Amino acid sequence: MTERTLILVKPDGVERGLTGEILRRVEAKGYRIAALQQFSATTEQLAQHYAEHEGKPFYQPLVDFMLSGPVVAAVLEGERVIEGFRSLAGTTEPTTAAPGTIRGDLGRDWGEKVQKNLVHGSDSVESAEREIGIWFG
Ligand code: GDP
Ligand code: MG
Numbered sequence: 001m002t003e004r005t006l007i008l009v010k011p012d013g014v015e016r017g018l019t020g021e022i023l024r025r026v027e028a029k030g031y032r033i034a035a036l037q038q039f040s041a042t043t044e045q046l047a048q049h050y051a052e053h054e055g056k057p058f059y060q061p062l063v064d065f066m067l068s069g070p071v072v073a074a075v076l077e078g079e080r081v082i083e084g085f086r087s088l089a090g091t092t093e094p095t096t097a098a099p100g101t102i103r104g105d106l107g108r109d110w111g112e113k114v115q116k117n118l119v120h121g122s123d124s125v126e127s128a129e130r131e132i133g134i135w136f137g
Helices: 011-015 019-029 043-049 059-066 081-089 102-106 125-136
Strands: 002-009 032-039 071-079 119-121
Touching: 002 019, 002 081, 002 125, 011 019, 011 059, 011 071, 019 032, 019 071, 019 081, 019 102, 032 125, 043 059, 043 125, 071 081, 071 125, 081 102, 081 119
Parallel strands: none
Antiparallel strands: 002 071, 002 119, 032 071
16 A cells, blocks of 8 residues: 655745745655655656646646756655645645645646646656656666
């Protein structure tokens, strides 16, 4: 039942100094941080990471945003951590994400700025293993 997931603190979270607050919530929930590193993402890494979104209208703005500043990547471990972190993160749009979630408490962007939603979390066991490979080799 123990899983691993790949999370990112996106450039808006790093720039706003929210990395500690986000990791605090992860640790308070009881997940273990198994790896942690700040990166300046490359276009190649992001093309792999966001391959499922290639061709969508928000793809290029999303990649450009992810290149706009450093990101912090972490591998989390715990029981049902994939689903659990996505629950901590909240739904995609910060304006309407539930209070109590990372996006709902700390973000308020929407529309064409919805890419500024502070965090990424893998959405399945398969994407978690693929994304851990992209960021941590
Ligand atoms: P997530 O799993 O909640 O992160 O959302 P998705 O996998 O659907 O989308 C990946 C990321 O693309 C989101 O976290 C947002 O940063 C961004 N995104 C998703 N939908 C839109 C959109 O309609 N417009 C823009 N500008 N960005 C979007
Ligand atoms: Mg997603």
